Amino acid sequence: MSNILEKQFLKQRNDFQKSCVERDKKYHFPQGVIFETDIAYAKDKNKAHRLDRYRPKGKETQILPVIINVHGGGLLLGNKEFNKYFCALLSKKGFLVYSMEYRLIPDCTFFDQLRDIFLAMDFVKEHAAADGGDLSHVYLVGDSGGACLATYANAIQNSKKIAKAAGIKPSELKVHALGLISGMFYTTKFDKIGLFLPKYLYGKQYRKAPFAAYVNPENPELLYALAPAWLVTSHNDHLRNYTIRFEKALTAAKKEHEIVDFPKNKKLTHAFSVFEPFLPESHAVIDMLTEYLRKF
Secondary structure: OHHHHHHHHHHHHHHHHHHHHHHHHHOOOOOOEEEEEEEEOOOOOOOOOEEEEEEEOOOOOOOEEEEEEEOOOOOOOOOHHHHHHHHHHHHHOOOEEEEEOOOOOOOOOHHHHHHHHHHHHHHHHHHOOOOOEEEEEEEEEEEOHHHHHHHHHHHHHHOHHHHHHHOOOOOOOOOOEEEEEOOOOOOOOOOOOOOOOHHHHHOOOHHHOHHHHHOOOOOHHHHHOOOOEEEEEEOEOOOHHHHHHHHHHHHHOOOOEEEEEEOOOOOOEOOHHHHOOOOHHHHHHHHHHHHHHOOO
């Protein structure tokens, strides 16, 4: 069964790559953005350890707040290139944006993906000042599986206990707020995700491992460790219930956050602001997200 599932994962990944070619024929890269691609953030020459950098033109001499973007794809697929239009539009709002690649399941574990995030964050910590970034205003933004990774990375940063349970040394780069778009927060529920994915993420014996207490994102220690968060979903988001449920947990924990839930609209599907970044509603998401981040 494992081999069958892994072949299916890889097929989905290949199909996704093909769909990206057609998608790029539909969109044009936004004007007014300086875009540098495939910058290595680690010294191991792994192609997954690269990031792209975005900076608005005309603001080369200004010190800008920093966004680190973590792409979605259910932790199984996706790439930083898919998020390039979204990241360019974020940058046009006056941000230095780094969009990172990371290894994918089943080639690695969830913990390896978190280590990739911390490697990228260490790179940003070292280089952002020279790039014109303000390290006193740094934000993590992710969609779908990327939102899940951003959530856990931030919790691990702010909790030595969770970091120890994960067996991970976090980056020391302080994250001041989170942007969580259609987050795939739950990975062990009795649904299409939770039925097959956990052993690939956490290991076959994960229920007996120290991190088992934290695979549920509603764990009070995890919630307490999070920075302020802005969440967005929509009626037609197939993971809407994940965001609604997680937001209720944040409310119960009295954690600073805001949520936007778009009404029924067949165009506003899962992570629509990333998938369809030029919709009016996607521009509204970017406006609201960046306005929230600037508060912190």
